[in-house]
Amino acid sequence: MENFFKLKQNNTNIRTEVTAGITTFLTMAYIIIVNPSILSAAGVPFEQVFMATVISAVVGTLMMGLLANYPIAIAPGMGLNAYFTSVVVTQGLSYQVVFGAVFLAGILFLILTFTKLRETIISAIPNSLKYGITSGIGLFIAFVGLKNAGIISANEANVIGLGDLTNPMVILAIVGLFITLILYTLKVQGALFFGMVATGIIAFFTGQLHFEGVIETPPSPVFFDLDIAGVFANGLYTVIIAFLLVTLFDTTGTMVGVAEQAGYMKNGKMKHAKEALLSDATATTVGSMFGTSPSTAYVESTSGVAAGGRTGLTSVVVAILFISSIFFTPIIKVIAGVPAITAPVLIIVGSFMMGGLAKINWQEFEEAFSAFAVILMMPFTSSIATGIAVGFIIYPILKLVRGKGKDVHWIIYVFGFIFLLQMIFFPMH
Secondary structure (H helix, E strand, O other): HHHOOOOOOOOOHHHHHHHHHHHHHHHOOOOHHHHHHHHHHHOHHHHHHHHHHHHHHHHHHHHHHHHHHOOOOEEEOOOOHHHHHHHHHHHHHOHHHHHHHHHHHHHHHHHOOOOOOOHHHHHHOOOEEEEHHHHHHHHHHHHHHHHHOOEEEEOOOEEEEEOOOHHHHHHHHHHHHHHHHHHOOOOOOOOHHHHHHHHHHHHOOOOOOOOOOOOOOOOOOOOOOOHHHHHHHHOOOHHHHHHHHHHHHHHHHHHHHHHHHHEEEEEEEEHHHHHHHHHHOOOHHHHHHHHHOEEEEEHHHHHHHHOOOOOOHHHHHHHHHHHHHHHHHHHHHHHHHHHHHHHHHHHHHHOOHHHHHHHHOOOOOHHHHHHHHHHHHHHHHOOHHHHHHHHHHHHHHHHHHHHOOOOOOHHHHHHHHHHHHHHHHOOOO
16 A cells, blocks of 8 residues: 555655545535535435435545545535536526536546647636636625525515524524634634534524434435437537536646645646546546536645645545445435535635635736626626626637737637627527
């Protein structure tokens, strides 16, 4: 084991790696509950999503550990799951069709992993749009959390207003939010997970949470009947591109950040980048076949690195812990049924994703407004794809008017034109 993972070369040992794996798992364990909770709102059976979440996390994280030897965990991405649900709900599509789009995005991701086009796309898209997309998704996730908790609600006067703060579920959500915020501020490892645990305990004693069991035989994973034909029949090209681009940016950005922290970056380059991206692309493709939205590298992996994790053994430990979670379905299902327990995580993760705003050049109007348009449109249209499309349309136009058209990569013009056609002929409602 020491030789396979090159523990001595990376100045680590088995005990440290196991500790790091446990730390990473605790910081991201919320996804086991939150992902099925979000996707079940689109009509996907809870048990199906639960098993698909675990399967995609295990496949991606194991591949990351065994092929790339990186302490980076993979699981279905936050934001992408909320986007999946919004596409199903707002467009009246079956979830089988949208899983078809996820599958195609995964296949494209796999193909890109073996080509130079991946680097070209990543380098071609301006930072303002990259940061705008990530921040917009963060705002969208926070919006979903606030809405699920009842902290905000529909309002006839101005569309959205403050919810009923006397409602027991809203009170529980607010209390849970502050508990989690305090834990995170105090730098408690696994603050998001333990915040959910604390909120769940309160819910139990206030009669809002009722357990009917703890351990049972895990549900059987089922292959999905993907509706690939429905993807083309409904013109879901922007949806495929949205899944692909967000996964591509999110995974690449996270991997670079974690690799930088772990000391793997050499001269701006990362060894085994292809194997790392292959892990994520495979997890996305496999996950779609079992019933979950695209997977991505988790920034929570930095907590494991901070605990000393330096090799793929950390990832293997995370995968083993994910496997063990399948025996606790009764607890997980009950917790997911109380929105106040999961909502604080959505709100806080949303804030994490807003960090890129500081890196946008707000003095350059065409850069600033393009990012602003993306961020604005995502929550207000309840569509991540629409936000991306608007940004890709506005950015090249403003650059051309400013006389900086040559600074825009040709890929951006191609995407902008495709998105424009999509919005005219296949608008997302």
